[in-house]
Amino acid sequence: MRTLVIADIHGNFPALEAVLATPEAAACQRIISLGDQVNFGPQPREVMARLTALNAIMLRGNHEERLLQVNAPEYAGYNWVLQRWTHRQLTGVPLDHPIDYAEGRKLFTHGTPGEPFHLIETHEVPAQLEQLPAGVTHLFSGHNHFPWLVEHRGRTACNPGSLGMLEDGTGGSAPFVVMEEEGDRINLTRHKIPYDTAALKRAFITTGCAAAAPQMARIVLHTMLTGEYQATLKMVRFIASLGDLGNEAVWQKADALYPWRERLSTAEYWKNLEEELL
Numbered sequence: 001m002r003t004l005v006i007a008d009i010h011g012n013f014p015a016l017e018a019v020l021a022t023p024e025a026a027a028c029q030r031i032i033s034l035g036d037q038v039n040f041g042p043q044p045r046e047v048m049a050r051l052t053a054l055n056a057i058m059l060r061g062n063h064e065e066r067l068l069q070v071n072a073p074e075y076a077g078y079n080w081v082l083q084r085w086t087h088r089q090l091t092g093v094p095l096d097h098p099i100d101y102a103e104g105r106k107l108f109t110h111g112t113p114g115e116p117f118h119l120i121e122t123h124e125v126p127a128q129l130e131q132l133p134a135g136v137t138h139l140f141s142g143h144n145h146f147p148w149l150v151e152h153r154g155r156t157a158c159n160p161g162s163l164g165m166l167e168d169g170t171g172g173s174a175p176f177v178v179m180e181e182e183g184d185r186i187n188l189t190r191h192k193i194p195y196d197t198a199a200l201k202r203a204f205i206t207t208g209c210a211a212a213a214p215q216m217a218r219i220v221l222h223t224m225l226t227g228e229y230q231a232t233l234k235m236v237r238f239i240a241s242l243g244d245l246g247n248e249a250v251w252q253k254a255d256a257l258y259p260w261r262e263r264l265s266t267a268e269y270w271k272n273l274e275e276e277l278l
């Protein structure tokens, strides 16, 4: 049996469509998605509809976990405006998927087993493998948007990398893994393909995502186009250094000072993109 293993789509529908259109994905009998199917990107509803139609096994990432608690007081500030927009797009769409999925000697999760928020760094992967329950030889996880395939003392850890928001320095590309099982053998192959970035840019504008959360949507698109590692976190830290993240005025002040690659205000950036694409 062949399984398509994907992670962290983050509402990037053109990237998902490109992966599904590959012969490698078409040869798979099923899909396992390791969480963070949505949030950040502009087409969460389309992503969920496609995965649901394909009967994908979906796990709950930290972003689904947050969306399930979107009305909690800690998510009321301006820094969560993109999350609230995503939540509105997903009315009626179930997000309470299981946190882990165990199957024989394989364990699938988002961060670490039972902990969708727990981020594993590359150098911590061997130690994580040593902590696995007896009988588990293969751990599949996402959350860290950087991919890995690590073998350690007879066990294997696989992070396919973020399909929709890959942070390995290559922009506009979508990674995935094909798992082939035959008898006792588990064979993993990694792939990475380009996708339609013009369609992605257009979606940020036409869906209203960019208008709802201009600065956050801009840094998300920047990450998707460049693969810059933790660009979102860097921007948020910069804004936090100027004041309260929940205050829109602080974001406006930061926007004027932030070293954007395109030396434009965020309002100008989206206006230019709109004129270029629509």
Ligand SMILES: [Fe+2]
Pocket: 008, 010, 036, 061, 143, 144, 162
């Ligand atoms: Fe993620």
